[in-house]
Amino acid sequence: MHKAAVQNLDRPQDDExxxxxxxxxxxxxxxxxxxxxxxxxxxEYFDEICELSEYYPYRTELxxxxxxxxxxxxxxxxxxxxxxxxxxxxxxSLRKVGALLTSLGxxxxxxxxxxxxxxxxxxxxxxxxxxxxxxxxxxxxxFTKPLxxxxxDRTRLGFFPGSTIGNFNPGEASEFLxxxxxxxxxxxYLLIGVDTKKxxxxxxxxxxxxxxxxxxxxxxxxxxxNRELDGNFNPIHFAHHAFYNEPEGRIEMHLRSLKExxxxxxxxxFEFHRGESIHTENSYKYSPDEFTSLAQESGWSKQHLWLDSxxxxxxxxxxxxx
Ligand code: TRP
Numbered sequence: 001m002h003k004a005a006v007q008n009l010d011r012p013q014d015d016e017x018x019x020x021x022x023x024x025x026x027x028x029x030x031x032x033x034x035x036x037x038x039x040x041x042x043x044e045y046f047d048e049i050c051e052l053s054e055y056y057p058y059r060t061e062l063x064x065x066x067x068x069x070x071x072x073x074x075x076x077x078x079x080x081x082x083x084x085x086x087x088x089x090x091x092x093s094l095r096k097v098g099a100l101l102t103s104l105g106x107x108x109x110x111x112x113x114x115x116x117x118x119x120x121x122x123x124x125x126x127x128x129x130x131x132x133x134x135x136x137x138x139x140x141x142x143f144t145k146p147l148x149x150x151x152x153d154r155t156r157l158g159f160f161p162g163s164t165i166g167n168f169n170p171g172e173a174s175e176f177l178x179x180x181x182x183x184x185x186x187x188x189y190l191l192i193g194v195d196t197k198k199x200x201x202x203x204x205x206x207x208x209x210x211x212x213x214x215x216x217x218x219x220x221x222x223x224x225x226n227r228e229l230d231g232n233f234n235p236i237h238f239a240h241h242a243f244y245n246e247p248e249g250r251i252e253m254h255l256r257s258l259k260e261x262x263x264x265x266x267x268x269x270f271e272f273h274r275g276e277s278i279h280t281e282n283s284y285k286y287s288p289d290e291f292t293s294l295a296q297e298s299g300w301s302k303q304h305l306w307l308d309s310x311x312x313x314x315x316x317x318x319x320x321x322x
Contacts, residue, residue, distance in 0.1 A: 007139040018229050018266055025263075025270045025278070032221055034167055034281040035115055035142060038092075039224050043119040045217035047093050054209045056202065057163055060313040061193045065096060065161075068191070068306050068315050069103030072157075075304070075317070076104065080155035083108035087184060088159040089143045090114060094123040096161045100191075101131055111137040111149055144172070146179045156188040163195035163313075166250070166284040170294060173284070177298035181320040190300060190318045196311055197285045200244045207242035207251050207283070215240030218253055218280055231265040241277060249290075251283040288314060 017036060024031045038046070050058035076084060083106045088097055091112035101107050110127075114120040117140045124138040141147055158180055165173050180190060207214055218240045222233035241254040254277035263270045286294065291314065292302050299322030306315045 007137065007141075021225055021229060021265060022268055025265070029279055030270075030272075030277065031279040035144060036221050036224060037217065037281070038114075038116045038119075039220075039228075040116060040118050042217060042220045042224070043092060043116045045213060045220055048213045049209070049217060050095075052209045052211065052213060054205045055214075056206055056312050057193075057195050060308050060310075061161055061163075061315065062096060062099070064306055064308055064313065064315055065099040066103070069099045071304070071306070072100070072191070072317070073103050073105065076106070076155065076157075080106060082153045082155070085109040085111070085152055085154040085156050086159055087111045087149065087156060088113065088161075089180065090160065090162070090164045091120060091123065092116075092162070093119070094127050097159060098127070098130070100157075100159065101134065107134065108154060109135045109137070109152065111139055113139045113141045113143050113147065115140070115142050144168075144176065147183050149183060156184045158184050158188065158190040158192075160190065161193040161315075163193055163283065165192060166195055166286070167281060168284075169282065170284065174294060174298045177295060177300055178322075181299045181322055184320060186320055186322060188320050189303070190316075190320070192316050192318065194291050194314045194316065195283065195285050196307070196314050197249060197287050198312060200246070202312075203244045203251055203285065204242070207253060208240075212240075214242065214253075218242075218255055221280060222255065225265060229266050231263065233263055237261060238278075248282075249285055251285070252279060253281040253283075254279050286314075291316065 020033050049055050084104060086107055091114040094112060112120060112124055120138050120140060124136050128136055168176055219235040222235050225231035226233055237258050238255040239258055241256045242251060245252050256277040257272035257274060260274050261272050288305055295302060295318050299320055300318035301321045302316055303319050304317040
């Protein structure tokens with residue numbers, strides 16, 4: 001992959017990171033945007049999370065994708081005469097799209113959008129060595145923002161796996177779906193993985209693994225602030241705290257201060273009481289009915305729904321009919 005082939009649309013600048021951190025830590029409930037988890041180190045931790053026995057979403061979805069890909073092959077057989085173009089949002093390590101590329105056969109072009117440049121380029125290089133005929137377009141972009149990509153006559157299939165949609169609140173999720181529709185165009189498709197509602201212990205354990213990898217992933221955002229914004233967090237003075245908020249239908253991740261302390265970031269002071277937390281992420285869980293309505297309100301109609309036999313995870317094929 002040539003460096004020049006990488007579209008770098010709006011890589012978050014240090015000043016945006018700093019502004020977001022200063023703003024978030026000045027709120028009554030301190031908070032940080034989850035997108036800052038994913039520097040090179042955070043992306044590596046995330047890959048480790050996906051291997052954990054407690055973290056059912058990754059392996060469940062990956063297993064489902066084989067069946068999904070076969071069904072999609074049939075679905076698109078007569079529908080995409082020019083071949084397909086896949087656009088993956090938040091592409092990460094690209095370990096899921098392979099199932100589609102292999103089974104769909106007629107995918108001509110693949111655009112991988114991710115915020116973490118180094119990780120994205122390495123992943124695209126690997127994919128390139130496996131699918132030599134495919135034209136691959138890495139695109140460094142914050143997919144929480146609208147995006148314009150090059151157009152072709154091909155049928156477009158967006159791909160948004162991993163229940164990343166759950167990391168938005170429902171309003172933001174709807175906005176994302178609208179933007180994705182505008183990006184991909186009328187009649188395009190979106191294949192999206194969404195975590196389902198299920199008994200609380202299964203949910204809680206998925207975000208509280210025994211090896212403490214999720215805790216390291218969560219705390220990495222503090223170390224990133226230290227590295228990039230001249231902060232002085234000591235991660236051992238914060239504890240990972242993740243729980244299911246039933247009324248909101250979401251897992252919440254926090255970092256809880258273990259003592260009273262003052263943190264300095266780029267010359268600004270932030271006071272923490274003992275027990276006070278920074279809210280670092282939400283992961284919303286949707287029943288099929290809830291998600292189908294959310295998609296519908298955002299211009300997408302449900303074409304198909306796949307659930308695994310334990311109903312741990314859902315994959316939807318949507319079409320933009322706006
Ligand atoms: N979107 C997935 C989820 O919410 C993956 C994810 C994002 C995640 N941040 C995480 C998983 C933190 C574990 C911990 O499950």
